[in-house]
């Protein structure tokens with residue numbers, strides 16, 4: 001349609017005020033910053049992590065959850081659904097990295113990595129999709145990684161988990177698009193969080209955590225007629 005020159009009154013961003021959001025991995029890094037931003041937008045935010053997420057905001061509730069434990073996930077979503085009929089936004093963010101030669105990565109560590117980075121997004125997504133389908137709306141953001149797009153030296157476990165997240169996300173996007181549900185996979189490069197304390201590698205350049213969280217928020221806030229299905233972002 002041609003532009004008329006009139007000032008448009010159409011909403012250009014998705015309204016987050018009053019929306020119900022669930023963020024996994026809310027105790028530090030990207031997840032913590034995103035919870036703070038979502039609260040500032042008036043969303044009702046539930047943070048799932050093992051350590052307490054200390055956000056002094058009335059709109060935030062921390063639910064102690066180890067996402068490698070399906071019963072923990074069940075319990076947390078039972079609490080959420082005892083308060084709300086559906087979830088509007090799920091951010092599958094909880095994750096960690098281990099790097100090293102394949103023979104140095106213990107099979108149990110690799111199993112925990114897959115459970116956290118890949119299986120937990122599947123389990124959490126299963127919880128929110130029925131309500132989103134009823135509503136014919138919703139947004140699911142999967143925090144993957146550049147390591148989910150290309151293999152890195154030492155990344156035989158981590159890259160496999162994040163390639164898996166991107167495959168999961170792409171297929172889910174195709175499944176849910178017809179229901180008005182947006183699925184978006186964000187592939188960040190190195191970001192200044194506790195991730196590197198555990199991972200044991202030193203990145204050359206880093207994005208600031210808050211800036212990355214703002215970037216994720218800007219995708220979430222796109223009009224709900226737009227589907228940014230997969231996006232990479234790196235430090236300049």
Ligand SMILES: NC(=O)c1ccc[n+]([C@@H]2O[C@H](COP(=O)([O-])OP(=O)(O)OC[C@H]3O[C@@H](n4cnc5c(N)ncnc54)[C@H](OP(=O)(O)O)[C@@H]3O)[C@@H](O)[C@H]2O)c1
Pocket residue numbers: 024025026027028029030031032048049050051052065066067068093094095096097116143144145146187188189190191192193194195196
């Ligand atoms: N930082 C980077 O450079 C970078 C780049 C690309 C992608 N990513 C991805 O971004 C996501 C967030 O990482 P981050 O950089 O913000 O690192 P971070 O500061 O270490 O945060 C990781 C979060 O995941 C949670 N988590 C880990 N294992 C968990 C479990 N079993 N159950 C529940 N929560 C768990 C942690 O909470 P608890 O320890 O309290 O449970 C923490 O809140 C991850 O998926 C990571 O792979 C990070």
